[in-house]
Amino acid sequence: MNGVRLKNLTIKNFRSIRGQVDIPLDAQVVLIHGTNGMGKTSVLSAIELGLTGRIAHLATNGPRYQSYLTTLDSGGGSIELSTTAPLAGGGGVSGALSFSDNTFIPTPVLDASNARFFSERCYLPQATLGRLLEVYDDKKTGANSPLTLFVKELLGLDPLDALVDGLDYAFNVTRVRKLVPDFVHLEKTKLSLEEERRRLELSINDATRVANERLVQLNETLKLLAQQNEALLVTGETDLNQLKVKLDSARDTDQRITDLSRVRSELRGLQERWKSISSIELSHDQAGKEKADQLATDALNSWWSSQANVLEEAVKSARIHFSDLPSFEDAPEQSRSEGERRARAEADRCERLIAAHSAASNRVTSLNAIVQQASTRISEINANLSSAVKDAKSLASALAGIGPHIADETCPVCSRNYAELDSGSLSAHVAAKIASLSNEAGRLQTLATSRAEETSRLADAQRALLSAASEQLSVEDLAKITERRLQMTNLVQTLVDLKETAAETTRLLAMAAIARQSVVTGRRQDEQSALVLPEIEAMMQKVLQVSYSGFESIEVALAEANRVIDERVTEVERIAANRIRASSDLDMRIRDLSHIATLHVERSETLARLQTLDSAFREVEITRAHAKKISEAATKVRSDIVTKVFNTSLNKVWRDLFVRLAPSEQFVPAFRLPVGSSVKVEAVLETLHRSGKASGSPGAMLSQGNLNTAALTLFLALHLSVPVRMPWLLLDDPVQSMDDVHIAQFAALLRSVSKGLNRQVVIAVHERALFDYLSLELSPAFAGDSLITVEIGRNFGGEAVAKSRTFTFEDDHAIAA
């Protein structure tokens, strides 16, 4: 690797180099000199372009610089660069670039990664030197500052960063939840399970308490039952199902209840029936009733044959007129009153008809008078109108049409001279005639209006006459109605007189009916009581096993039987109720026990699940603890590495280099390391006093010259700190603001780097004295060592000229050693 050198460079029309120059580079040290503007920097830029295809410090502002590469008015140029061998990683040995104002075609020697390495670590352009400290002291960009990136890249800390950052989640439960959403579910599940467990325990307690209470109750119920049966007691060992079967099998009480209920309802029925019979029996006097019935019937018959006859006749006569009257036999008073009402109504109707007839007759008379008058008047008007034979109005307008034709006294109609009549002018005469005719027309108009009015009046009268005539009755009808009115009035009077009779008839009828009804009822009751008594006897025998005759009365016997039955029913019902209660309590007991068992099972399931969850939580905790441990260890390892690298490598190299150039400077620049195991790698620049005490930043503590030195040595330190990818070091006029002392030291440093560390050094200087001095200092010192000096200048034609000299080692015999 160390053997690879830049070999040769050909530049054509590149920036300030007009024409073509060939520069040999195959030496340990290449020293390029040229006064300002001759193209030293161009040579170094050309090397960079040949190697990388770009000018890194210009490319940060975009590719615009590519169009300014060509020397003015030369139309285009090229760069060719060759190396002695491919680099260790492979690749070419020659690179080229052709360019013009519009084109830029690079075929660089290095691939992109190596190209970047070269631009950052091997080539120090003048422009960069001034900014180097700023670049590396830029804290604003924090974790991505160039220094941080350099350190990270250099140290390969990414995996440790990844560990620290990636395991960060383990430090906080909230972050764990974020990382593993299921964890939240797990936590929730645990909470709900614990809740469930608590709930189940409460339920079990409750259920046990309730079950014990029920057990007491059940045993009490069973004790009650025991009065009829053998003593029962439920304990923890009792076979409940067996007991239940036993209870359920004893169903005889049901049948007894049914039987007793039936007997009781029969007894009640008998009681009711007996009560209904016996209540009537109190007034039981069948013979009296028969007699009363006879009397009522006789009274009715006698009344009927005497008084009622008149009434019947009257009603009959009414029925002639009103056939739908109620029959007299059924309801005499109703027939009578209805007949009276109808007769009255008919009389009223006849009265109204007669009154209407007379009113219509009066109206006909007056209307006839009006008709007669109107007819007369119309005749008169007609006569008046016929007297106006001529149509006055049309004649007047005809005459008005003639008016304009009357020029003098000659009549335009008959051509006679009107003056002959000596009665005024003709036109005045015609005008007077027209006026008279117009008046006549007005009168005729009035007459016509009057006639129309009169005609209308006549028509009205005639219409009214027709309607009035229709309301008049014919003579026959009038006579008939008058007679009917009379009949009705008489009928009404008759019926009114008979009101008392009708009432009496009705009363007698009702009394007879009541007597008859009483007789019939009595007969039926006699029949019924004859049927009921044997039934009562049978019932008494059945219930009390004694005859009712042994009791004071049948009612008492029945009541006693009823009481006995009720007692029996109550007793049996009580037993049945107890049995049902016991059975249901037993059911409850069975259910309680099974419920409690279920709860126990559920609780143990919940507990098992909780255990599973707890173990999961423990596992997670262990994982987290491990993660924390690893993260902390990674932080520490990272911090250790950083410290080690900075202290043992970077700062040491930098100090070594800086001290070589500025041995008398009391403040030495250094990277200050992050204190403690901070998460981020962030170094800042500071200076250390020789005594080891930390001091201010380089900018504050160093002179301009030493600041420059600090930058230059920083670059070299960074170059030396990284693994060597390519053993080249290109420096563009790095000593512009150094004093003589530093230059001498710098020369020695360059020599150490080049000869001691096998770097091929290409350095451009503008100062002649320095060039000579460096030629001396860097001249070959051992066999195989070599130096090429190149002087860039211009010939008279303005074309660039590169004058190169090669020095090889010659033994120095000046000192007799």
Add this chain to the structure above:
Amino acid sequence: MRTTDHVLEILVKEGGYRKLPTPFKVGSLPFEFTHALVAGERANDLVVVIEVSGDTIDDGVTRKILALTRALDVMGSKRPVTAVLTSGQPRTETIHSISRVCRVLPIGAPIGPNAAEAVRDWLSVLLPLIQQPPIETMLNWTVDLSASLPTLTGNEFAKSVIDAAPRGKTAVEEVLADAITRSVDAATADEGDEE
């Protein structure tokens, strides 16, 4: 130990310099300094050590150096000359005029706890650069990490996390998430069956 001796020791022991006899000759001319040394294999420096004492005459020092460099020039030598001035401090003008023809290291006589270091700092420019071991060889974070986690040796989780680290933060997060998820799933899988 005097600074001069110290200088001599550093140059010979650390720089591989070879002491010249006193006086030494350039061509046929003898030159006498406190000490004179030439570099070893890969350099051809000539170092003269001048101990500045009370009786040293600055102009004399200047003359001697100028004469030496002149003689070397005449001989066509390309040896770079370094003058190390120890003990006393000559005048600034003297240093100035010497430094026109050679490298001057006016060490003087440093005192105090850092004296030795100050001397070495002055001379370091004459000493070879000590190449630091490449950082890569200093770094083996996996070993360091494993060493600081003795209790987790053989732990499956630790192993997979560390394996995932080179693939980046996300990969590490995934391993952590997987480990936790595994525990969680193991517990919630039963849950799913029961619910």
